Amino acid sequence: MRPRRQWPFIVKWSVMVSLQINPFMRFCFMHSEKRTKRKIFKKWSRHMEESCGLDPQIISFILVKGECYDHAAKLLKQAIMQGYDLDHENLLTILSSYSSSGRYLEALQLLDSVREHAPRSHQLTTEAAIVIHCKAHQLDAALDEYSKTRGLSKFHGSPSMYESLIKCCEETELFAEASQVFSDMTFNGVEPSQNVCESMVLMYCKMGFPETAHHLVDQTEAEGSLFDDISIYVSLIEAYGKLKLLQKAESLVGILRQRFSTVDRKAWNALIQAYAASGCYEKARAAFNTMMRDGPSPTLDTINGLMQALIVDERLNELYVVIQELQDMGFKISKSSILLMLDAYARAGNIFEVKKIYHGMKAAGYLPSMHLYRVMIELFSKGKRVRDVEAMVSEMDEVGFRPDLSIWNSILKLYTEIKDFRKTVRVYQQIQEAGLQPDEETYNSLILMYCRDCRPVEGLQLMHKMKSLGLNPKLNTYKSLIAAFGKQQMVEQAEEVFEGLRLEGYKLDRSFYHIMMKIFRSSGDHSKAEKLLIVMKEAGVEPTIATMHMLMISYGSSGQPIEAEKVLNNLKLTGANLTLPYSSVIDAYLKNGDYNIGIQKLQEMKEEHLEPDHMIWTQFIRAASLSRSTNEAIILLNAIGDAGFDLPLRLLTQKSESIVLEVDQYLEKLEPIEDNAAFNFVNALEDLLWAFELRATASWVFQLAIKRSIYQHDVFRVADKDWGADFRKLSAGAALVGLTLWLDHMQAIFGYTLYAPNRWLQLCQDASLEGFPESPKSVVLITGTSDYNNVSLNSTLKAYLWEMGSPFLPCKTRSGLLVAKAHSLRMWLKDSPFCLDLELKNSPNLPEVNSMQLVEGCYIRRGLVPAFKDINEKLGQVRPKKFARLALLPDVKRNKAIQADIDGRQEKLAKLKNIGVSRMKKTKKFGKKKFVRRSMISERKN
Incomplete structure (x- = not known):
């Protein structure tokens, strides 16, 4: 093999000789195109190899100078295979040509061949492969190649290799890998260029x-x-x-x-x-x-x-x-500054300022953007500003914007929150009509809508569809679904959803277990509540005092106060605060009618230096309202009076307006306390005052509760053109007070009485004189379907109204509603003797016996109980006027009237059967007749 220093002379001499020998080739070389040049070089290289005996290494070098890289690469491979040393400059030139023309695969194939037959050039080929991978944007391959060299002590990369790697990592935002490469570069003593330093700084x-x-x-x-x-x-x-x-x-x-x-x-x-x-x-x-x-x-x-x-x-x-x-x-x-302000006020929830900025921006000539509409609709939706949201959507449509999915999701949440489920479904239909694909937020809102609309089965079906699309419901959605099943007393379905979550490996928090405990307690399955406590501990969720309180309430509801006391004794060993557990045990004994033991537990609590709180006062007041005699009620109220709270006792026994002011002051203290402390206390107090015929005092307390927003201001909806009332979540006594006040309101509207004992009645009377509100076709009283403290508000109000012969009937399409035609209500308020005096008054003396009694979840007047049982057991549901007529009759006459009604029904059924047979025969005869149009008959006559 010739030494490398002789190559220039050999090449020069060889080319001159070949061109002199073949002048025609020289002419073609000077005047041909690139493709022809390649053919010429190919013939020439074969001539040099065969005639002049030049080796492939020199011929490859000459072909590179002539830009015939493909043939040069072929001869370079041949030279290496024949044992010639690799010409690094020649290889790099060929690789550069391939790289500049984007022929990265051929370059890598050439490097693989060189690696195989020239192992001494490993560092050169490795660096070249890394650079080519980087230029081909194959960073993973480049990093794999680079990682193989990091363990080699003799390997020292060139600056170009490190720079290629760093630049490629920067383009793909793999900053950690770039940092590692830069650290290796400085460790190996390679001086980085200023460009590399700038990239690393950024x-x-x-x-x-x-x-x-x-x-x-x-x-x-x-x-x-x-x-x-x-x-x-x-x-x-x-x-x-x-x-x-x-x-x-x-x-x-x-x-x-x-x-x-x-x-x-x-x-x-x-x-x-x-x-x-x-x-x-x-x-x-x-x-x-x-x-x-x-x-x-x-x-x-x-x-x-x-x-x-x-x-x-x-x-x-x-x-x-x-x-x-x-x-x-x-x-x-500028517009961007205005949008910055608007976003800030929107995040702060300041709707007034947002609207002011928005109108100012439009007045200045700035057109709203899609982002602006999105922000404002989201803000209005959170603020439940339905009209503003609908106006924004209409404005978007006018200017040519189509709401995107995030806007529709905000509107879905709005309608779900305000419980306008018809519009919620309509929004979902609009999403589908617009060709948008619902996301997790959409489905979660829809499932929540079904839960609040008491349709958990449909919510569960939608959840299965959501999962089939690869979307995961939120844990709060599962929680709402379980709670909805519980409200509908669908215990098996609730338990199925709960167990499904556990099997899927979800880490459930304490609230899930509390909801299931409430469901088991409401369904009367208290053994499952006990087992759930064990499951809860196995899942790593430690029960709290609130958990044990719920378990003790479950025992109390099932009439097992002794079991509740066992839980209390176990908690005493832990050293926890026992005020809440004591209240659970006391409540269990009081609900079971064991008043003496309940009072004894209160005394034990005082002996252990535990201060009773509002919950215990509320429990004793509620127990007193359900006690049979006045003496029992006073004994219970004396017990909490001795414990330091004598306000209910004085309210019951003394006649002073100053006591009502004390109630107002105490309610002010209860308002900041969580768990509806003030609400529960007023409910219990209303039951007590109504039961012992202190109706005027109950009316004052009711008005205090509305004044302090303990009860909702829209209990009466006369000012909203509704004439209805919403008594949900009120206790039985509070609902009866509210119902009586509402009837008095209605008389003020109709102008049948001038009595107006409070501010709302006066407003309604003034409104009636002005012809406002307009008379609706029907009047609705919302009672709800839930039971509170084992009392059904729907049954209680229905019995109270039907005793007076009112025209209110259960709604046929929705439960928990009592509906009356407005005209019938007017006539009843005018003619009924029960409506002559609806003023709530205090009895001069306390009755010896509680005037109310709890019967099968219905809180009714004690004197009505025998009639109520007879009518319900023998006749079932009857019309209000019939109920009132039967209820007022003496026992003997009522039994005769009921028996006559039963006999009349049987005779009527027998007659209907006979009439039904004859009608069927007539129908068959009519079916055989031929039907002829009138037009055909007239044509025949003509």
Whole structure:
């Protein structure tokens, strides 16, 4: 093999000889195209190899000079296979040609061949392969190739290899890998170029390591290489701002002020944005003033940075002041600044300011964007502003915008929250008509709608569909579904959903177990509540006092106060606060009628230096309201009076208006307490006062509860053109007080009485004189279907109204509603003797026996109980007027009337059977007749 230093002479001599020998080839070479040149070189190389005896290595070198890379690569492979040394420069030139023309696969195939037959050139081929993978954007392959070299001590990569890897990692945002490559580069003593340093500084900033980036900048500048690109310093300032390292950001701006006469505007804006992220408005304003004094002039980003600083610092009330100052300086407030303000007020939930800014923006000629509509509709939906939301959607349609899925989802949540389920379904249909694909939020809202509409079965079906689409419901959605099944007393379905969650491996929190305990307690399956406590512990969820309280309530509801006391005794060993468990045990004994033991437990509680709270007062008041005699009630009230709370006893036995003021003061103390403390206390107090015929006092307490928003202000809906009333969640006594006041309201509206004992009646009477509200066709009383403390509000109000012969009947389509025609209600209020005097009055003396009695969940007048049982057992549900007529009869006459009614029904059924047979015969005869049109008959006559 010839030495390499002879190659130029050989090549030169060979080419001259070959061209002299073959002049025709020289002519073709000078005047042919590239494709022809390749053919010429191919013939020439064969001629050189056969006639002149040149080796493939030299011929490959000559072909590279002639840009015949394919044939050169072929001869290069041949030379290596014949044992010639690899010409590195020749190989790199061929690879560069392949790379520049995008022929990466052929380049890699060439490298594989070289690796196989030239193992001594491993470092060169490895570096070349890494560079080619990077240029081909095959970063994974490049990193795999690079990782194979990291364990080799003799391998030292070139700067170009490291730079290619770092640049490729930067493009694909693999910053951690780039950082590792850079560390290897510096460890191996390879000097990075300034471009590599700039890339690493930017990547360190994006990774959130501005100190590392700053150190690299200082190190590079110390070596004499200054960064001319201001974006390097801007990135550092922004990164320091995100980490709220304001002093270091300020130091960078200080360095720039020393280096340049005028600091670039981008650096100032970055510093102001850093101040804004930390809510430092004063510092941002100082930087703004410096820009105004020394230059450059502030821009839109500068102004937005000032406003953002106020927004982050929650100083929204100063935004208008700053805007006015900027306008006085000659700055124009842009659309982006207005949107920034609007977003800030929207996040704060200030609907008034958002609407004001929006109308001002439109007046200034700025057109709303899709983002703006999205923000405003989301805000209005959270604020339950139905009309505003619908107006926004209409406006979007007018300007040509189509609501996207996020907007529809906000509207779905709105209608679900306000329980307008018909519109919720309509929105879902609009989503489908628009061709949008519902997401998890859509399905979660729809399932929640079904749960609140007491249709959990349909909600479960939708959940199965959601899962089949690969979407996962939220845990809160599962919780709502389980609770909905519980309200519908569908215990098996609730248990199935709960067990399904456990089998799927969901980590359920304590609230799931509490809901299931309530469901088992309501269904009377108290053994499952006990087992659930064991399951709860096995799942790693430790029961709390609230959990044990629920278990004890379950025992109390099932009439097992002794079991509840056992739980209390176990809790005493733990050293926990026993006020809540004691209240559960006391409640269990009181509900079971063991009043003496309940009083004994209260005394034990005092002996253990535990202060009774509002829950225990409420339990004793409720027990007193259900006691048979006045003496029992006074004994129970004396017990809590001895414990330090004598207000209910004095309210029952003394006749003083000052006591009602004390009740008002006590309600004020209860209002901040959670768990509806004030609500439950007033409910129990209303039951007590109604039961012992202190109806006027009950009316005053009822009005106090509305005044303090303990009861809803829309219990009576006369002012809303509704004339209905909503008594849900009220106790039986409170509902009866409210119903009597409502009837008095209705008389005031119809003008049959001038009695107006309170503010609402006077308003209604004034409204009636003006012809407002308009008379509806029917009047609805909402009672609900739930039982509270084993009392059905629906049955209680129905018995009270039917005793008076009112025209209210159960709704045929929805349960929990009593409906009456408005005309029938007018006539009844006018003619019924029960409605002559609806004023609530206190009895001069307390009755010896409780005037009310709880019978099968119905809280009714004690004197009505025998008649109520007879009518329900023998006749079932009857019309209100018949119920009133039968209830007022003596026992003997009532029995005769009931028996006559039963006999009459049987005779009527027998007659109907006979009439039904004759009608069937007539129908068959009529079916055989031929039907002839009148037009055909007239034609025949003509």
